[in-house]
Amino acid sequence: MDIYPVILSGGAGTRLWPLSREAMPKQFLRLMSDRSLLQDTLLRVQGLDRVRAPIVVANQEHRFMVAEHLRTIDVTPHTLFLEPVARNTAPALAAAAWRIVSDDPDGLMLVLPSDHYIPDGAAFRRGVDDAVSAAAKGYLVTFGIAPRWPETGYGYIEKGDALDGCGSCHGVSHFLEKPNEENATRFVASGRYYWNSGMFLFGARKYLDELERLQPLMVKACCSAVDGAQRDMDFMRLSAEAFALSPSISVDYAVLEHTSDAAVLPVDYEWTDLGSWKALWDIGAKDPAGNVMRGDVQVDGVTDTYICAEHRLVTAIGVKDLVVVETPDAVLVAHRDEVQRVRQLVDEMKARKRREPLTHRRVYRPWGSYESVDEGGRFQVKHITVNPGCKLSSQMHHHRAEHWVVVSGTAKVTRGDEEVLLTENQSTYIPLGVCHRLENPGRIPLQLIEVQSGAYLGEDDIVRFEDIYNRV
Secondary structure (H helix, E strand, O other): OOEEEEEEEOOOOHHHOOOOEOOEOHHHOOOOOOOOHHHHHHHHOOOOOOEOOOEEEEEHHHHHHHHHHHHOOOOOOOEEEEEOOOOOHHHHHHHHHHHHHHHOOOOEEEEEEOOOEOOOHHHHHHHHHHHHHHHHOOOEEEEEEOOOOOOOOOOEEEEEEEOOOOOOOEEEEEEEOOOOHHHHHHHHHHOOEEEEEEEEEEEHHHHHHHHHHHOHHHHHHHHHHHHOOEEEOOEEEOOHHHHOOOOOOOHHHHHHOOOOOEEEEEEOOOOEOOOOHHHHHHHOOOOOOOOEEEOOEEEEOOEOOEEEEOOOOEEEEOOEOEEEEEEOOEEEEEEHHHHHHHHHHHHHHHHOOOOOOOOOOEEEEOOEEEEEEEEOOOEEEEEEEEOOOOEOOEEEOOOEEEEEEEEEOOEEEEEOOEEEEEOOOOEEEEOOOOOEEEEOOOOOOEEEEEEEEEOOOOOOOOEEEEOOOOOO
16 A cells, blocks of 8 residues: 655744744754755655655645755655645645545555654654554554653553554554643553654545544535645645635544544654754753753853854853743743743734744745845845746835845846846846846846835835736
């Protein structure tokens, strides 16, 4: 039976703010290697027996980042679904399952969140191979992680009896919510409980059958969303009208906690969902004082602390048990045992309509990126990077004029009826209301400084006339 990896890439990663933000959530960050967590997840499945190209389910706002992360590791997906609205994991998997059974009624789904850290890829693949026999017999297999400490931030699974002819899989006695510390300690001591990893293996047809029994409205909505999907470049946009009719519920609540065919495969490799800054301290390489430090950091008398410097020198003296995370536009300082409250802090900032929970100072676009360098009452300065061969949309602005200075590379500028090539140290002016376009015809990234001036400088002051990325 062929295995179809289904990669879920719709999360926001709020608890890793300020590095993780809505426009750049944690699955796109390089937290543990020179690749993103999404890339590591995609590469981890390579080498499995009878594995097919992955199905990726992503937020439509992240579509170009997902495509670029796949492209740079030479992975071509079976399908790249775009969710028009967030509906949790059960509907996302229903859409993927319906796509699989249309090609392969016997296909198995290997469900993987895109933001987990599993350094031992070979052990992971051995676990998947071990679970195949149970999935082939109709069990819905959850990968249960042998707990290393009494963690209160994970759900737990109590294993039941071993299943005959199903490798190391057991039946499931209970699914349990995140426990308090006393119960978590008891769970670990018993040896019968495992962390619920959120990774699964089951037949696509089996999943739809169970969902039809338990959540019939969801199956109808999600299958209709796939049948009505629209192709957009390399993406498949699920029908927004149909998908919005689905209930929003996790696969655990929708199916696994109610089916009689749930199974758990106990595995004993290093795993974390990187759900908090404490998790990054737990698995990080520590100095003799128990500190994990990334970037330009200098400390004196500091113990058991996590410090991440993204933009500048960070120093600390005489503190312990802290998390300090610095980015160009925000700094987080928290006690290491209180970092679960970061999500609450982010929600409060969103309620005040602050920008920092949503975007970094550097914002990524399908053509490259821009970074705000300075701004005032009627001006803003940006550093713009355009990737080789890429071009911005043909556009105009009602409220601002722009000055462009090329720092390196070659810029092809269309301004009204005029077209000009600019190289290093050359500049041009785009008057308010004039249709214009910027592109990079060269082989190296184009770097330029943009100075905007006008009464209103918001990103929504863009009228697009033509765009190769279909954003008009």
